[in-house]
Amino acid sequence: MATVSFDKATRIYPGSEKPAVDALDIEIEDGEFLVLVGPSGCGKSTSLRMLAGLEDVNAGAIRIGDRDVTHLPPKDRDIAMVFQNYALYPHMTVADNMGFALKIAGVPKAEIKQKVEDAAKILDLTDYLGRKPKALSGGQRQRVAMGRAIVREPQVFLMDEPLSNLDAKLRVSTRTQIASLQRRLGITTVYVTHDQVEAMTMGDRVAVLKDGLLQQVDTPRNMYDRPANLFVAGFIGSPAMNLVEVPITDGGVKFGNSVVPVDRDALSAATDKTVTVGVRPEHFDVAGSESEQGLAVTVNVVEELGADAYVYGTAKVGSDDSKDLVVRVSGRDVPEKGSTLHIVPRSGETHVFSTSTGERLSD
Ligand SMILES: Nc1ncnc2c1ncn2[C@@H]1O[C@H](COP(=O)(O)OP(=O)(O)OP(=O)(O)O)[C@@H](O)[C@H]1O
Ligand SMILES: [Mg+2]
Secondary structure (H helix, E strand, O other), X not given: OOOEEEEEEEEOOOOOOOOOEEEEEEEEOOOOEEEEEOOOOOOHHHHHHHHHOOOOOOEEEEEEOOEEOOOOOHHHOOEEEEOOOOOOOOOOOHHHHHHHHHHHOOOOXXXXXXXXXXXXXXXXXXXXXXXXXXXXXXXXXXXXXXXHHHXXXXXXXXXXXXXXXXXXXXXXXXXXXXXHHHHHHOOEEEEEEOOHHHHHHHOOEEEEEEOOEEEEEEOHHHHHHOOOEHHHHHHOOOOOOEEEEEEEEOOEEEEOOEEEOOXXXXXXXXXXXEEEEEEOHHHEEEEOOOOOOOEEXXXXXXXXXXXXXXXXXXXXXXXXXXXXXXXEEEOOOOOOOOOEEEEEEOOOOOEEEOOOOOEEOOO
């Protein structure tokens, strides 16, 4: 087992000016499950491939434990990788698929058998060891791919969207299995996904990337409660945080007819006449249509989920800009389409960002 550090690691693909990964700096603890997340093309796979040794590092360094592995070939790094397309060998049994890397490495037959059986037990594949991959379900094949990595007992697991071939329901159950398996084995893991829900539910910590640049690395809770900038605020959470540009006034910001008190320091740090206030859908207090308080929202669509409901509406913010907003309400008290809600952000639950730089201003 080992720590992993990206030390200002940079990858510039030949023929490109802009780094695909730009001075990535992350310290991953021994045994930690770290998730890299971000939109398509942000540099997740490139980061993982740099760590695996499948991609050159043009500046900076990568360390596993106290070894500098920046220029080591993949086979000397003591890692095992599970890809999205974990192509199993179709003509081999599950047992042979799982033991293949060990066989190539010249491990004695009896030892391979033992390791494969141990891994199969952990993965609940004991009854399938004699089968060919085509006689397995998608979830079972995915577990065989995990098994191939586990038998090698690496210092670090790398996984690049390993669940994206599975249907939605299987993906949810398999992600819990992977997370609990990783905790049991205690092997440092770097896991790539573009799905923020997957990231938030699986990771000890989550690293958000955008355009090759690390935006924030934090626990899921902190990421949700204190996003570092507008990008993370909008990316983490579903439905997304409402982000509204509002004028600064005495004692706070103007939110429709209400003045919402916000962190004084945040406002004094603002260099613009406005700030962007973020409010999660579950952090509004809703007043009836007779109320004059807060911001008037016209209800366009209501999505009922049983326990609660999401109201998708439009509000006039500022002079004439119309803004789409999402508000969570109780499932017992759902407004009619076309009606008006008056909403006020709950105190202490607002996030303040600089409109021009996007940086978080409130604490
Ligand atoms: N071999 C390559 N040569 C040149 N450019 C590349 C190469 N591989 C990736 N890129 C570029 O580098 C950037 C990062 O790509 P990367 O594959 O790391 O993204 P990603 O975050 O894994 O995206 P996705 O979620 O779509 O898998 C993209 O702009 C991509 O076009
Ligand atoms: Mg990728």
